Amino acid sequence: MKGTNLALAAIVLALVLAAGCIGGTSSQTPTSSTKAPATTQPSTTSSITTSSSQALTAWKADGVIEKNEYPHELSLAGGKFTVYWRNDNEYLYMALKGQTTGWVAIGFEPSTAMKDADMVIGWVKDGKATVVDAYSTGLYGPHPPDQKLGGSNDILEYAGKEENGYTVIEFKRKLNTGDKYDKAFKPGQEIKFIFAMATSDDFTAKHNVAKGSGKIKLDG
Numbered sequence: 001m002k003g004t005n006l007a008l009a010a011i012v013l014a015l016v017l018a019a020g021c022i023g024g025t026s027s028q029t030p031t032s033s034t035k036a037p038a039t040t041q042p043s044t045t046s047s048i049t050t051s052s053s054q055a056l057t058a059w060k061a062d063g064v065i066e067k068n069e070y071p072h073e074l075s076l077a078g079g080k081f082t083v084y085w086r087n088d089n090e091y092l093y094m095a096l097k098g099q100t101t102g103w104v105a106i107g108f109e110p111s112t113a114m115k116d117a118d119m120v121i122g123w124v125k126d127g128k129a130t131v132v133d134a135y136s137t138g139l140y141g142p143h144p145p146d147q148k149l150g151g152s153n154d155i156l157e158y159a160g161k162e163e164n165g166y167t168v169i170e171f172k173r174k175l176n177t178g179d180k181y182d183k184a185f186k187p188g189q190e191i192k193f194i195f196a197m198a199t200s201d202d203f204t205a206k207h208n209v210a211k212g213s214g215k216i217k218l219d220g
Contacts, residue, residue, distance in 0.1 A: 129160025
């Protein structure tokens with residue numbers, strides 16, 4: 001009797017195994033691993049570059065930053081100060097836009113703090129723009145015009161506009177002016193700079209809106 005029961009159990013087991021093979025499919029439901037969607041980290045880069053497929057509009061000194069006039073821009077101080085630039089093999093074209101009705105300034109390649117910075121300072125008063133080619137002689141100024149140091153004014157063209165609480169200054173200069181109080185640039189160069197703004201139109205007045213530093217890279 002015991003032998004008969006064992007034989008029957010063997011037959012039942014064989015039938016179960018056969019049934020599993022005939023189907024050719026697993027009775028388990030396939031599981032897919034679900035990945036959490038990738039999160040995009042907010043960009044910390046403030047520099048914006050226009051696509052090379054977009055043709056640049058002609059540059060002109062009028063205090064208005066036209067669409068595609070500048071292929072590069074760099075926003076600083078939480079958006080209070082923006083630098084726009086373009087260059088060719090001979091000239092640098094730049095716009096400074098600051099959230100102020102006073103002066104805006106940029107200083108190229110200081111050695112320490114403000115010392116030896118090649119500065120451009122501009123403001124608009126009664127609708128008239130003034131742009132000064134200056135040089136910082138000390139760690140924290142002063143920054144007299146180049147002419148007072150025996151140099152020359154090498155701002156070839158400039159203009160400015162004050163509107164809706166912002167001041168825009170545009171200017172053009174040679175990459176290499178030949179003046180010892182101007183930094184000499186070349187295409188493809190990375191340029192370190194400092195910047196500042198004030199509520200006053202007196203460029204000897206201390207900055208009281210924002211200040212800081214940054215880097216731009218010229219087109220090669």
